[in-house]
Amino acid sequence: MNELDTLVDNARAAFAQAKAPADLENAKAQFLGKSGRITELMKGMAQLAVEEKKSRGAAINVAKQAIEAALTDRRQQLADEELAVQLRAESLDVTLPGRKHVGGGLHPVSRTLERIEAIFSSMGFDVADGPEIESDWHSFTSLNNPPNHPARSMQDTFYVDIDGDDGVPYNLRPHTSPMQVRYAHQHIKKHAAAFEAAAADTTGTVKAPEIRVIAPGRTYRVDSDATHSPMFHQCEGLWLGENVSFKDLKVVFTDFCRTFFESDDLVLRFRPSFFPFTEPSAEIDIQFQSGPLAGRWLEVAGSGQVHPNVVRNMGLDPERYIGFAFGMGPDRLTMLRYGVNDLRLFFDGDLRFLSQFQ
Numbered sequence: 001m002n003e004l005d006t007l008v009d010n011a012r013a014a015f016a017q018a019k020a021p022a023d024l025e026n027a028k029a030q031f032l033g034k035s036g037r038i039t040e041l042m043k044g045m046a047q048l049a050v051e052e053k054k055s056r057g058a059a060i061n062v063a064k065q066a067i068e069a070a071l072t073d074r075r076q077q078l079a080d081e082e083l084a085v086q087l088r089a090e091s092l093d094v095t096l097p098g099r100k101h102v103g104g105g106l107h108p109v110s111r112t113l114e115r116i117e118a119i120f121s122s123m124g125f126d127v128a129d130g131p132e133i134e135s136d137w138h139s140f141t142s143l144n145n146p147p148n149h150p151a152r153s154m155q156d157t158f159y160v161d162i163d164g165d166d167g168v169p170y171n172l173r174p175h176t177s178p179m180q181v182r183y184a185h186q187h188i189k190k191h192a193a194a195f196e197a198a199a200a201d202t203t204g205t206v207k208a209p210e211i212r213v214i215a216p217g218r219t220y221r222v223d224s225d226a227t228h229s230p231m232f233h234q235c236e237g238l239w240l241g242e243n244v245s246f247k248d249l250k251v252v253f254t255d256f257c258r259t260f261f262e263s264d265d266l267v268l269r270f271r272p273s274f275f276p277f278t279e280p281s282a283e284i285d286i287q288f289q290s291g292p293l294a295g296r297w298l299e300v301a302g303s304g305q306v307h308p309n310v311v312r313n314m315g316l317d318p319e320r321y322i323g324f325a326f327g328m329g330p331d332r333l334t335m336l337r338y339g340v341n342d343l344r345l346f347f348d349g350d351l352r353f354l355s356q357f358q
């Protein structure tokens with residue numbers, strides 16, 4: 001075997017030994033580089049005679065081409081191997097279980113609100129929606145809440161940096177009670193003929209139309225602990241008419257609680273209390289007779305007979321229109337229904353908690 005054939009063989013062996021592209025480029029430099037073996041052989045031809053140069057040059061070229069071909073082959077081989085490794089690593093295991101598509105669901109408080117609406121609708125109550133940014137008049141004054149009442153203080157109520165028409169800043173409603181007067185105005189306007197006919201009647205034969213509504217929604221107060229959140233929910237209730245009494249409140253609310261908790265095994269207690277917009281006023285407590293909460297009195301709502309001043313602010317005659325109002329906390333009802341002990345869990349947005357209600 002001549003010297004050039006040996007060189008080609010050595011090159012092939014060196015290329016075959018290269019296990020990575022970088023090794024191969026190093027090996028290439030030894031044979032084809034600027035100071036590689038082929039270049040050296042070329043330089044060595046300087047002393048040869050012209051005829052010898054030709055044949056020697058041709059032979060070196062053949063060797064060079066063979067080395068280049070070997071290099072190209074090896075490069076391709078390494079690239080193929082690399083691709084094969086990559087494909088193996090990225091291969092799909094079609095036997096793996098698929099990824100689940102997690103469906104969304106209703107928030108537990110939304111479920112409660114829907115439940116409350118369904119139950120009261122079935123009892124003939126309208127469901128009304130109102131603004132969360134409210135005027136001072138609707139939130140307080142119209143509800144017989146005097147200007148110096150503590151509920152108006154900055155400690156309890158969030159105020160907005162915009163003044164209403166009366167020059168008093170708007171507030172984030174601290175309760176849904178402003179919906180009593182707001183809804184009454186809307187309702188009376190919508191049924192103006194019926195209300196006017198009743199007002200004009202002197203014979204006592206025209207029955208006054210009723211106002212029967214609930215108004216669920218978000219409310220806001222400067223308050224935050226395990227049972228208070230700065231944003232929470234309330235549901236207002238109002239039933240006004242000619243002969244609506246505390247007895248009706250008791251029947252309606254008892255019915256509601258038993259339907260809501262799907263249990264007849266609970267009793268209600270009306271505990272005397274004070275609210276500016278009702279007279280007399282009562283807190284409504286419930287007590288389960290069985291189950292984990294049995295025996296404890298749980299406060300679920302404020303209530304009372306609508307104060308004559310509030311009826312007047314609705315534009316109605318308090319001698320004729322009497323009735324009751326209540327305000328309850330759907331968040332509290334949700335906690336009781338599902339046995340949740342920290343209100344903040346509802347508003348943290350943690351899916352580990354929320355997905356349990358799906």
Ligand code: DAH
Pocket residue numbers: 174175176177236237275277278301302303304305324325326327328
């Ligand atoms: N607005 C009261 C509150 O936020 C709750 C309330 C009490 C509403 C008595 C009423 C009511 O309609 O009659 O504490």
